[in-house]
Amino acid sequence: MAATHTGFGGLVRAWRDRLSPADAGLPVTSGRRAPGLRREELAQLAGLSVDYVLRLEQGRAKHPSAQVVGALARALQLSRPERDQLYRAAGLLPPRDGTVSTHVPAGVQRLAARLRDVPIGVFAADWTLVWWNAMWAALFGDPSAVPATERNLARAVFTGAAPPVRSERGDEAFALSLVADLKDAVSRYPLDARLDRLVRELRETSGAFARYWATETAAAVHSSERKTIKHPEVGDIQFDCDVLLVPGADLRMVTYTTAAGSADASKLDLLRVTGGRPVTAP
Incomplete structure (x- = not known):
């Protein structure tokens, strides 16, 4: 239309x-x-x-x-x-081909919107968060309160600003997978100035990132894994975390689900009601 x-x-x-x-x-x-x-x-x-x-x-x-x-x-x-x-x-040039796209197709947004009980975040190829639902904000805090340039997962992980998340694979394996993804993105988007700045910044400011970057790594393969998130209001919640690739859009849809009827599901239900905010007595 x-x-x-x-x-x-x-x-x-x-x-x-x-x-x-x-x-x-x-x-x-x-x-x-x-x-x-x-x-x-x-x-x-x-x-x-x-x-x-x-x-x-x-x-x-x-x-x-x-x-x-x-x-x-x-x-x-x-x-x-x-x-x-x-x-x-607006008097601006549209994003060029050959750069990391932050465009989220309408179908992806409609699908994610219908899964409103599941925390969902959509990331670009450089692991910049470009879309999220209310449950994601309740679980991790409202991303709109953070400058758009700071909504990059790799930057948060390697600067220590990421939320407290424990992966069953271990922190190093997760960090290595992020570096492998960024290497893959650099090879496919060599003209992307934002991606180039991100990599240069992390290589200069993070010894771990620089060390991993110098290591030969294959492209990351994301599989379902258990993660524990420490929420300030409800404590530890165990999730199954899945990374779903969006064909043709070069996006990653990250979902966090809990087993029905579990204590973790009850904690997630509480976050759904409170929006992740502190609950005070009347």
Whole structure:
């Protein structure tokens, strides 16, 4: 469905009006005057303020950054041609072929939205988190509170900023798999400046990363494994962690599931209710 408005604000409004809240993983309540997303909901999905989205739609905010346009394109579940149209309407060049894509196809978002009881994070080829659901935020903390440049898993792991997660394979095996993935990404995206900066930064600041980078490693093979996450409110939760590859999009969908009826499932249910926030007595 093509948008009929060609200005940036008009495109955002038209695409907001066509996106079902259910497809965006939001609850559908009665009394909605329009079938599409509310402005507040788009702001929430894109990690932007409601006022800024309003000013963008009204044309009062000029020259949004590539980061903002990319966030809006993902939140609006645009196709690749529509995403490129939005970049051009903002006066920006669309992302080039040959660079790591942060585009999350609408079908992937709809699938993940329907699995709302499962913590799901979607990562680009360089292990940058580009999409997550409410359960992921409840488990790990809200990624929108972190600058977009800091939402990279490899950077978090090798700088000590990653959440407390224990893998049955051990921390070193997990770290080696991240390095192997980054090596593979560098070989396939040699023109990606962001990826190049990430690797150079980690080689300069992390002795472990530099050592692993100098080691001959095969491409990582991700299989289901048990992980234990220490949550500040509910304590340790054991999960089965799976990394699902998205063919044609070069994305990794990471899921955390628990066995039905287990104590771990009960803790996850509590996070679902509280959103991961502290529970205080009335």
